[in-house]
Structure formats: C-alpha cells, structure tokens
Amino acid sequence: MGKCEQCIVREFSSLKALNKDELVKLAECKTSRTIKKGKPIFEEGDVVNGIYCITSGICKMSKLSANGKDQIVKLIKAGELLGQRSMISDEPANLSAVALEDMEVCFIPKSEVMNMFDSNNQFSMNMMKTICGDLKEASEHMVSISQKTVKERLAETLIYLAETFGKNTDGSLGIQLSREELAGMIGTATESCIRLLSDFNKLGLIELQGKKITIKDLNKLKRIAD
C-alpha cells in the first residue's frame, strides 16, 4: 500500500491539512482501485460511503436525462477529491462519476473522514471552502447556460479546458472529449456542437485533427466567450 504523504491529492486537496499521524492512519485504512476509461466510479443513486482521492486520470460528473442526453456538470482531475457531497449529505449520489481516461483512485471510508472532521478543524474548513468553491462554479455555470448562446458557451468551454488541462506537446488540448461529451458540457445537441467546431475551425480559431482540438487564436475565442 502506497504512502499518502507524497501523494498528489494530499498536495492539492483539503487533505493538505492532515499531519503525519493522520496520514499514517489514512494510509492504513484506504483502499486503491483502478478504473478503466469509460467505467463508472459510482453512479447516480449509489450510496457513497466515503470519499475518493484521484491519484491519476480525469472523470466527468454527469446526469443522464430522460431523453438520453448526458449533461456534464463538472470535470474532476488528479489531485482532487470526489464523492464528498453525497457522503456529507448522507444521500445517494445525484450524479454519476465516469472515467474519461484510465484512473487510479483511493477510497477513504466515511468513518475515517468523520474522525478527521472531528479532530482537525483545518481539514473541515478546507473541505467547506472546496464545497463553497464548487457552489460558486455551479452558480456561474448555471447563469452561463441560461444567458449565453451555444457559440459563446463553446468558446468559454474550450478556454476552460485549455486553462484546466493544459496542452499536449503538439499543442492540442490536454483532455480528449468526444463531440458528444463536449456537447454535454455546454448543454447542447451533439450536431450543434460539431457544427460550431467546424465554424471555429474555418475561422481559424481552432484546428481539428480527429478528436484533437488545438486552440489557434485564444484572444478571438475570449472575445466570443465575452
């Protein structure tokens, strides 16, 4: 079993508040798991009895609607935690978490997290701040969906992806989403998303090579996004 002390999740998440003793205890009770691309970590309705530390990979949190569309609410990457909302609320998950790449995650059981909440106020405070940050993001996403056009949202989302997931060595976006998934992020039909990507391509804002998207003119994209 790996140590938690040097873990990327400890570095970037609420867990940075933990001291050495707490990290040792954590290393003892955690369990590791590999999730293959396309597989769920948990699904809507599942009871999540702890939190997941994402050691590597990226996953989407999304909700499948009656008409078969999958709305992506949030992307989560290595270094972040997953499942807090459901665990803290003591409710089944309202979103599914599905791997967009092969992932490594560690699971920390609820009892252990609760002990840490009790004994380490800084950890609780960090967790609160993270959730408040998520809440702010969700509000802003909501306003964006409701007040911007699909074109504006696509531009906005491409910029977000570039800022959050960086670039590959060839300059293309460091995260690969299908057109359907990208459409699910901006809340539109897959065909509309494809069409607008083509438009952006023709305008020289981006370049498309199969699934790969390369941003060519960030400033113009920013002007479109507002």
Place this chain on the structure above:
Amino acid sequence: MGKCEQCIVREFSSLKALNKDELVKLAECKTSRTIKKGKPIFEEGDVVNGIYCITSGICKMSKLSANGKDQIVKLIKAGELLGQRSMISDEPANLSAVALEDMEVCFIPKSEVMNMFDSNNQFSMNMMKTICGDLKEASEHMVSISQKTVKERLAETLIYLAETFGKNTDGSLGIQLSREELAGMIGTATESCIRLLSDFNKLGLIELQGKKITIKDLNKLKRIAD
C-alpha cells in the same frame, strides 16, 4: 435586542446545533436590520463579513448579465441563512441578494461564526450539509435549464414555488414574483414567460389575477414538468 433562543432561524438552520451559552453570546454580538422590498442585503462584489439570519421575508439571489437580464439562482426565505458561501470562501459575493418582500435580518460577524465552527463540530457539520444541499440543488437546476424546454421549466418552477412558499388564504401562491422575476428563475425572456403563463391559464392549469397565480391543476402541471 431580541433573544436568539426562540428565533425561527435557530429552529430551521444550522444554528439549531447551538447550546444556550452559545445562543446568549450570539444574541450579544448580532445586529438587526430591516430591508425594504426591492433593496439589496448585499450585492455582487461586496465583501460579506459574516452571515445573515433571515427572520422574516424572502429574498432572491441573482446575477445580472451583460445584456441586462437578472438570472435568479436561488430564493431564500425566513428561517434560512444567507452569505455563508462568500464568508467561508473569503471572497466577494458572486451573487446579489435582494429583498422580494420587506425583510428582517440579523447579522452575525465572521469572527463569531468562526469561533462557533471551532468549538461546535455539530454546527460545522450542519453548515456543511446545508452547503452540500445547495450544491445538489444547483446541479439539478443546471441540468434542468440545459435539458428541459421553457414550458417544462415554468411548470417545474410553479410547482417548486407552491411547495416551498405555500398558499395564501385565497389559494394563490404564497410568493409574489413579477413576470420578469419568474422569467429570471426559469432562464427565459420575460415575454416568453408571460406567453406560457397565458397558455397555462387558457388550458386551465393555472389562474391569473394580476400578479397573483393560482394553481388549478397540479397533476397536469406535474405531467408537463416531467
């Protein structure tokens, strides 16, 4: 200065975890304020250095967009707290809070709330649960805006208003929103909202008497909302 012990906010919010001593301390440090209908409690960009307890009245939390539309993210009523997100994140408010009716609020300074976080784990836990609940609501609202039609969202919103704010003695909704505000909740143009209300009226689902809206056929509304 009123006592906090019998306060409606204490009964319904995270504050229910406070013991008598804590309530006495709270009563000493809180300040009360009246806000007239239409006036802000705080506005986007303001630093919120504490939390507000809503003793009476209702307010909207909303964000004004570039094109002048006011998207309502959430309604908050008597018994609830306001301003936690911003206070905990240590960031300026990302939404404005404006009174929809005359309101009575009490302000608890941040230092006092932080003391209570430190000394009362149940209070922290309650607060976390509330914020997690808000996050869940925000996700669901987002999915709804992105996947449902305006008609479905209007039906959904009318049902939500009925469930959350009850009825007046004449059977009409216990909250009065202008058509513009209702449009801001469902994320559509005011005219579209008015038009659909007219349709619902003609179909016998609701009845309109000036600003007052009375739900006549809840089941059919539910079928429309999905």
Place this chain on the structure above:
DNA sequence: TTTAAAATATGATAATTATCATATAATTTT
C-alpha cells in the same frame, strides 16, 4: 486487411425561443 461499427460532418428542415412592436391593464405619482 477487410468488414463492421461508431464517431464526425454537413445539409435540409422543423421546433423553440428571442426580439421588436404595440396594445392594454395596473400601479404610482402628482
């Protein structure tokens, strides 16, 4: 490698929703 399946692309069209114009009703101010 060939075939099959899935993803991407694009045209044509329909449906939804926004915008503009204007009328009427309600509310506020004088």
Place this chain on the structure above:
DNA sequence: AAAATTATATGATAATTATCATATTTTAAA
C-alpha cells in the same frame, strides 16, 4: 382623479437551436 409610469399581454417576425437524414471518416473488430 388625472397623468405618468410601469407591468402585463399578444402579434409578427427573426434568430437560434434541435432534429432528421445521410455522407464521410475514424476506430474497433473479425
């Protein structure tokens, strides 16, 4: 109470976006 302002209502039209159809390309499987 009359005038002015604001809110609500509705028609006409434009803009946006979804849907359906089908072609092409890419990826996976046989």
